[in-house]
Amino acid sequence: LDLSFCVGQGYDGCSAMSGYIKGCQAVIREKYPHILYVHCASHSFNLVISDSCEIRSIQNTVGTIKEVYNFVRSSSVRSQIFEELSLEAYNRQTIILNENIKASSLQSSKPENSTIEVRSKKVKLANVCITRWVDSHIAIETFNSLFPVVAELLTNLMKMTDRESSVRSNLFYGAISSSEFLCSLPILNKLLSFTTNVAHILQVIQMKRNEPDEEYKYLFEEAQDLAKYTETIIEMPRVVKRQINRDNIPASFANEYFKLNIFIPLLDHLIVAIKDRFSEHVKKAAAISCLIPEHIADKSYDDLLPAIELYQKFLHCSTAQLETEFVLWKKRWTDIVTEDSFTSLSSYSGSNPNTVNMKRKEQVFLPDTIIDSYAACPEAFYPNIKVLLKIFATLPVTTATTERSFSVLKLLKTYLRSTMSETRLNGLAMMYIYRNMAVDIDAVIDEFAKSNRRLAF
Numbered sequence: 001l002d003l004s005f006c007v008g009q010g011y012d013g014c015s016a017m018s019g020y021i022k023g024c025q026a027v028i029r030e031k032y033p034h035i036l037y038v039h040c041a042s043h044s045f046n047l048v049i050s051d052s053c054e055i056r057s058i059q060n061t062v063g064t065i066k067e068v069y070n071f072v073r074s075s076s077v078r079s080q081i082f083e084e085l086s087l088e089a090y091n092r093q094t095i096i097l098n099e100n101i102k103a104s105s106l107q108s109s110k111p112e113n114s115t116i117e118v119r120s121k122k123v124k125l126a127n128v129c130i131t132r133w134v135d136s137h138i139a140i141e142t143f144n145s146l147f148p149v150v151a152e153l154l155t156n157l158m159k160m161t162d163r164e165s166s167v168r169s170n171l172f173y174g175a176i177s178s179s180e181f182l183c184s185l186p187i188l189n190k191l192l193s194f195t196t197n198v199a200h201i202l203q204v205i206q207m208k209r210n211e212p213d214e215e216y217k218y219l220f221e222e223a224q225d226l227a228k229y230t231e232t233i234i235e236m237p238r239v240v241k242r243q244i245n246r247d248n249i250p251a252s253f254a255n256e257y258f259k260l261n262i263f264i265p266l267l268d269h270l271i272v273a274i275k276d277r278f279s280e281h282v283k284k285a286a287a288i289s290c291l292i293p294e295h296i297a298d299k300s301y302d303d304l305l306p307a308i309e310l311y312q313k314f315l316h317c318s319t320a321q322l323e324t325e326f327v328l329w330k331k332r333w334t335d336i337v338t339e340d341s342f343t344s345l346s347s348y349s350g351s352n353p354n355t356v357n358m359k360r361k362e363q364v365f366l367p368d369t370i371i372d373s374y375a376a377c378p379e380a381f382y383p384n385i386k387v388l389l390k391i392f393a394t395l396p397v398t399t400a401t402t403e404r405s406f407s408v409l410k411l412l413k414t415y416l417r418s419t420m421s422e423t424r425l426n427g428l429a430m431m432y433i434y435r436n437m438a439v440d441i442d443a444v445i446d447e448f449a450k451s452n453r454r455l456a457f
Contacts, residue, residue, distance in 0.1 A: 003028070003031075003032050003035065004032065006032065006035050007034065007035065007036065007311070007314075007391045007394050007395065008035065008036045008037075008038055008391075008394060008395040008396050009024075009025055009028060009035055009036070009037050009038070009396065010037075010038045010039075010040055010395075010396030010397075011024065011025065011037075011039070011040065012039075012040050012043045018037070018039060025037035034310070034311065034313050034314075036310070036395065038395055038396050038397070040396075047273070048270060048273040048274055054269065055262065055265055055266055055269060057180050057183075057184050057261065057262050058184060058188060058262070058266060060175075060180065060181070060184070061180075061181055061184040061185055061188060062128055062140075062188075064172070064175045064176060064181060065128055065139065065140065065143050066127065066128050067172065067175075068125070068143075068150060068172050068176070069125045069126070069127050069128070069139070069143075070127075071168055071169075071172060072125055072153070073125070073127075075165070078153070078157065078165065079124075081153060081156065081157075082123075082124070082125070082149065082150075082153050083123045083124065085149045085152055085153055085156075086122065086123035086124075086146060086149050087123060089148060089149050090123070122142055122145060122146055124142075125139070125142055125143060125146065125150075126138050126139040126142045126143075127139055128140070136192065137189075137192040137193060140185070140188055140189050140192060141189055141192075141193070143185070144185055144186065144189045147176070147185070147226050147229060148229045150176065151173070151176065151177075151229040151230050152229075153169075154169040154170075154172055154173040154176070155173065157169035158170050158173065173230070176230065177227075177230040177232045178232075179227075179232070179234040179235050179236070179237070179254065179258070180237070180258075180262075182223045182226050182227050182230075182232065182234055183219075183220065183223045183234065183258040183262060184258075184262055185223070185226065186219045186222040186223050186226070187216075187219050187223075187258075187262055187263050187266060188266070190215070190219055191266060191267070191270065212259065212263060212264055212267065213259075216255075216259050216263050219263070220255045220258070220259075223258075234254050234255075234258075235254055236251065236253070236254040236257040236258075237257075249261050286307075287303060287304055287305070287306045287307040288304070288307045288370075288388050288389070288391065288392040289370070289392065290303045290304055291304065291326075291329065291373060291385060291388060291389060291392075292367065292368065292369070292370060292373045293333040293366040293367045293368075293373060293376070294366045294367065294368035296329070296330050296333055296334075297330075297333070297334055299330070301323050301326050301327070304326060304388075307388060307392075308322065308388075311387075311388065311391055314387050314391065315384050315387060315388075316384075317383075317384055321384075322384050325382055325383075325384055325385055326385070328381070328382070329377075329382050329385050333366060336366070370389060370392050370393045371393060373389055374386070374389040374390060374393050377389055411432065412425065412428045412429060412432060413425065
């Protein structure tokens with residue numbers, strides 16, 4: 001392969017690959033400086049979530065969720081009781097929703113619905129995975145939605161004659177009934193939900209940080225609703241002058257205390273971690289995103305300059321020519337929006353303004369991904385824009401997909417079959433990957449007969 005045409009390399013964070021002195025990426029960039037190293041975005045976000053757990057209250061909350069999960073799943077009896085309670089809660093919810101629909105249908109004189117489908121039907125807890133950040137949010141979201149069931153389960157287990165179940169359920173009930181846990185759980189569930197939409201995570205979290213009162217008001221109300229299931233009153237812990245084991249910012253009321261000690265610090269941790277985990281050279285490459293037509297209206301040529309400096313080698317034109325090309329590319333898409341807006345306003349001049357906007361948005365289509373932008377860019381008119389879009393589409397965003405193949409390798413290379421030659425391993429992998437392909441038995445026998453050595457282990 002000619003590495004002079006390579007524009008990106010992606011690995012996880014292990015030092016052998018990502019080391020900036022003797023790592024694989026450093027060795028490659030020493031000879032080819034234009035080959036940008038991109039730390040896997042999935043691993044980066046996983047580290048962001050891990051950094052957020054440095055707050056003691058968050059650590060305690062996540063640890064409690066793990067322990068309760070292990071406690072329930074370690075016993076088939078406890079697991080069965082939990083599933084039965086979950087189904088009962090689901091059925092009660094369905095009945096209540098049906099009654100509400102009947103009442104509303106009678107009041108509005110509309111035909112009533114005979115059934116209602118509740119989409120969230122969870123009967124099992126999920127474990128907090130330490131390697132996949134998406135699974136961490138799923139586990140916390142599941143625990144938050146099944147909190148009433150967990151509280152009811154622990155209450156029932158405290159009355160059992162089994163000493164282990166009784167003692168440990170009493171401890172866990174006290175843990176989930178604490179004010180710290182009740183306030184941390186909805187906050188953690190809400191903020192981690194933003195990580196599922198990675199495109200706007202930093203902007204959303206920064207916005208919540210600038211105006212925390214509005215969002216926190218609803219989260220504290222949710223914490224108070226959870227406290228009703230354990231008959232707990234959320235109170236501020238004892239404040240001392242010198243505190244070592246937890247944050248202890250003084251406050252006058254309980255809601256203010258948990259906002260200052262949990263909500264705002266968690267926001268700050270997420271913002272700092274996101275900025276630190278994505279290095280400056282990656283941000284330079286990300287400047288090419290301003291060429292996407294959906295976002296180009298409020299962008300200027302200066303926004304593209306960092307990427308131009310990084311990939312000057314692949315651009316065969318002067319700065320003035322490239323700036324002219326950018327202006328024409330931007331004008332092409334802004335003119336489409338302007339013409340469509342004028343047509344819509346002329347066609348629907350007597351209509352409702354909301355209807356006009358809706359129809360205008362339906363008619364305008366602007367590419368909003370790098371692949372669509374590349375396909376919509378004619379190379380004859382915008383050759384350098386085409387090159388930049390091709391580079392951006394080629395950069396490795398995440399390596400999680402390829403690394404899953406390494407994890408699946410254990411299906412072939414088991415403990416009982418760990419010593420084998422590369423030829424045999426490749427053959428087994430091909431058989432596993434293309435197992436739906438028809439095999440010509442006669443061709444296999446002929447190939448086997450041509451080989452001198454029958455065994456290849």
